Amino acid sequence: MTTRTSTVITHIGTLVTNDGDAAGGSPGDPLGVVEDAAVVIEGDRVVWVGAAGKEPATDARYDAGGRALLPGFVDSHSHLVFAGDRTQEFHARMSGRPYSAGGIRTTVAATRAATDAELSANVARYLGEALRQGTTTLETKSGYGLTTHDEARSLRIAGEHTDEVTYLGAHVVAPEFADDPAAYVELVTGEMLDACAPHARWIDVFCERGAFDGDQARAVLSAGAARGLIPRVHANQLSHGPGVRLAVELDAASADHCTHLTDADVDALASAPATVATLLPGAEFSTRAVYPDARRLLDAGATVALSTDCNPGSSFTSSMAFCVAVAVRDMGMTPDEAVYAATYGGARALRRTDIGRISPGARADLHLLDAPSHVHLAYRPGVPLTAAVWRGGLLLDGQAAAQP
DSSP, X not given: OXXXXXXEEEEEEEEOOSOTTSTTOOTTOTTOOEEEXXXXXXXXXXXXXXXXXXXXXXXXXXXXXTOEEEEOEEEOOBOOOOOSOOHHHHHHHHTTOOOOSOTHHHHHHHHHHSOHHHHHHHHHHHHHHHHHTTEEEEEEEOOSOOSHHHHHHHHHHHHTTOSEEEEEEESSOOGGGTTOHHHHHHHHHTHHHHHHGGGOSEEEEEESTTSBOXXXXXXXXXXXXXXXXXXXXXXXXXXXXXXXXXXXXXXXXXXXXXXXXXXXXXXXXXXXXXXXXEEOHHHHHHHTOOOOOHHHHHHHTOOEEEOOOBBTTTBOOOOHHHHHHHHHHHSOOOHHHHHHIIIIIHHHHTTOSSSSOOSTTSBOOEEEESSSSTTHHHHSTTOOOEEEXXXXXXXXXXXXXXXX
């Protein structure tokens, strides 16, 4: 038999619960902030939240030293199964020089040529990098294989590292089908889907000029839904288009990017809280594009998440803290809104209630900052503020252990 060890994290200066009904929280406050707080975890779950000094007896204790504790970041959009590097492309873009080395095709070629071990090591590397910065849940996609074999193995490898896996065979039209995109859509919705569906929970499509139009995107998502996969959409990133309204129509979990929106798009998202507007500021930062207008979405009543879009071409960052800072500085979000979007907003985009919050019954995914308040994530941009991370109740290796 095994014993479930309990630990109290006490002397928390500011606790962000994302639960307005948490002990000591303010009803109606989405962050559910509790001052001078304590949290008890047992096994992989939070079992008690309240004022420091009032916690029940536990097997061990961890003194937070007056620092802020918040839920682990939930990164609901990334592309980690890839090989190769696109440094030269980024350097040229940031230097104002034309570059024609192939963009995503470069990554596709490198990914196809990589071994399973090489791809797995890459995923593990970037997941570890994100975890050390406070990200405790991360979704990742296929999309750099674009053959039945390479998409299926990408998803299998992703599933060895994370439980949120998305089939993105419809990332772009594979090079071999450049002259016959209809045949590629047939492959994505047929043989490739059959091979990939067992390895994924989600299906995604890049609905954009140069990728897949509205009709093609609907066909891809509908085929995936028929196989039990839940839709997500790369929507309205580069231009106005049908992606957002298609996401709402098909009850997609998220419409991701949402950079170029009409009033009708905003109204559609506001009327469909089950479809989360996931904003990815790393992509605009890395391409010098216009940022999405988070304020417009929030004021309309839409549900908003923040995510990194970590990928080798347009957003090579795994830092959710960076995305929080950019969202506050350039997208009209308050620090509270940005932190909520990076935690419980991401959970909403993954249709999960066990993560993104610190309250009894939630998974014990916790992020201790070397700062007295969550506001410091935006107040001190670029500074590594992570003091400790618990994932599923386990303290990240190399960090201070709980004191008996």
